[in-house]
Amino acid sequence: MSNLEASYKLILIELRKIAEFENMYFKPIKPKLSDIELISLMILAEFKSIDSEHQLLRDINGFEIASRIERSVYNRRKRKLFPFMEEIRMKMVEKFNEFETFFVVDSMPLEVCKISRSSRSKICKETDYAISNKGFCASQNLHFYGYKLHAVCSINSVFSSVDLSPASVHDIHYLQDIKMQLSDCVILADKGYLSSTIS
Structure with missing residues (x-):
């Protein structure tokens, strides 16, 4: 075998x-x-x-x-x-992840096309919920057109959640979504997720 x-x-x-x-x-x-x-x-x-x-x-x-x-x-x-x-x-x-208490959350840009071509792009324009748009990635100092890939991963490298959002969605809004999925744990993230209203 x-x-x-x-x-x-x-x-x-x-x-x-x-x-x-x-x-x-x-x-x-x-x-x-x-x-x-x-x-x-x-x-x-x-x-x-x-x-x-x-x-x-x-x-x-x-x-x-x-x-x-x-x-x-x-x-x-x-x-x-x-x-x-x-x-x-x-x-x-x-x-x-049954006994996991530490999770890491982060996002990355998924560029559909260059911003100069964004007005002519027909990718994913058929349905309202899937429309891409313009966003900014602070870690790469990059304006881009497309989506953001958000992921939550345990310390032992097991992904508990992977989601797509339009590029303009700020990381803080995604953090509000995962608060419903995770409880009694520590979430590690970069400063893009800092907010005085979310703790």
Whole structure:
């Protein structure tokens, strides 16, 4: 058994402890590969930094599961399983961070295009809640057009929350949001999160 296959089996064993069901949503024809097995395969790809489905399917050639999935089916089911993966991720985070008392919060700019092109940009303009805008990153002294990526991480490097906001949202407003998620803990942050009204 290869290291890759051993890693896959270990991930599958741990996921079966967390997940309530083998299959997460109704399918008229029972698939050869259960949803929990497919999620294990997706986690394996992330763990091994395999970002190509072609490469992943080449690497698992010879596994017991190799004949039970093809690339187009893998992609389609992967998209449908996203909300269920998020539930599993949250259960894993709760398990890993159960006794954690220190968390780090920070944000970074995600530039969609240069500010000079922002008026012509059509990226994510279809829906109101996803519209990007102009913001400022003090640590890089940078005006940018796009979004901000906010993350909360434990001292042991387990991300408990990752969110996107328009670039103009100040870090303090995100801090108000995570106050609802975290309690009885110390949150470490840079001076961009300092506020006399939030303690």
